[in-house]
Amino acid sequence: MRPRPPAVVLSALIAALMHIACASAPALANPLSGATPRCCELTLGTSGLMYYAPFSTDATLALDLTTRGGLADAWELAGGLRIGLGTVRVEGFARLELAPRIGSWRPATGIELGVTPRAHYEDGSGLVGALARTSRQELVPVYAALHTMPLRFALDRCWSLSLLELHLGTNLAPAGRYVRLQVGFFTLGVTL
Numbered sequence: 001m002r003p004r005p006p007a008v009v010l011s012a013l014i015a016a017l018m019h020i021a022c023a024s025a026p027a028l029a030n031p032l033s034g035a036t037p038r039c040c041e042l043t044l045g046t047s048g049l050m051y052y053a054p055f056s057t058d059a060t061l062a063l064d065l066t067t068r069g070g071l072a073d074a075w076e077l078a079g080g081l082r083i084g085l086g087t088v089r090v091e092g093f094a095r096l097e098l099a100p101r102i103g104s105w106r107p108a109t110g111i112e113l114g115v116t117p118r119a120h121y122e123d124g125s126g127l128v129g130a131l132a133r134t135s136r137q138e139l140v141p142v143y144a145a146l147h148t149m150p151l152r153f154a155l156d157r158c159w160s161l162s163l164l165e166l167h168l169g170t171n172l173a174p175a176g177r178y179v180r181l182q183v184g185f186f187t188l189g190v191t192l
Contacts, residue, residue, distance in 0.1 A: 041068045041160065045187030049084065051118055052179040054131065058118060060086040064187065074100040076108065084118065091116040095147055106160060109148040112167065115141055138174050145169025145180055149187075160189040 043066045051058040066080035079094040093114030099106060145167045152162035165184025170176050 039069070040192045041189045042066070042192060043068065043080075043160070043162075043187050043189035045162070045165070045184055047082075047165070047182050047184040049082070049118070049180070049182045052181070053177060060084040060118075062182075064184070066187075068097075068189075070099075074098055076110075082114075089117045091118065097147070097149075099152075101154075104154045106152045106154055107148075107150050108152055109146070109150075112145045112147045112169065114143050114145070116143055116171075117141060139178075140171055140173040143169050143171045143178075143180055145182070149184070152187075158191050160191070162187040162189070 043064070045064040045066070047062050047064055049060055049062045062085060063083045064080060065083075066078050068076050068078035071077050076097045076099045077095070078097060080092075082091040082093065084090075091114050093112050095110050095112045097108040097110030099108035099110075146169065147165070147167050149162045149165045151164050152160065154160050162184065163186050165182075165187065167180065167182035167184075169180040171178045171180075
């Protein structure tokens, strides 16, 4: 089995690529659509993140630092870092979101792919210990999640606020063994 790069390195790489993609997003917008290209938005938010697995759970508060840019019409590309506040574990993620603009309401929903060191089994003895060792060998630190922001609003031309975001996902392998639930409490954004 070949060694995997640390999740922190992969997280930083994803965040850097997403920043570059969001910075170039206005240049990628379709000039024939007539839509004004959207600028980059930088957001900072707080959330509660929970992992559920056989014989273990993990829950923590987290800070999310995200950069987001419009692709075309109602589509946005986002990515960033999520930092756990209890046990510090850094995740990197990228999202493709459908984000229509309805007055000041800016709801968004999409798919998130990320790299996480968060899912893990505690060592134990007997059957639980054997399950922990087997699961650790099978675990892939990449996850997929559905992400929704139903209460996202533009406060003015530069500021935005999102309340009660929701994530539901799982690691890609072993799929379904780890369930990831995240509730975003609030996110404040500024358009650059």
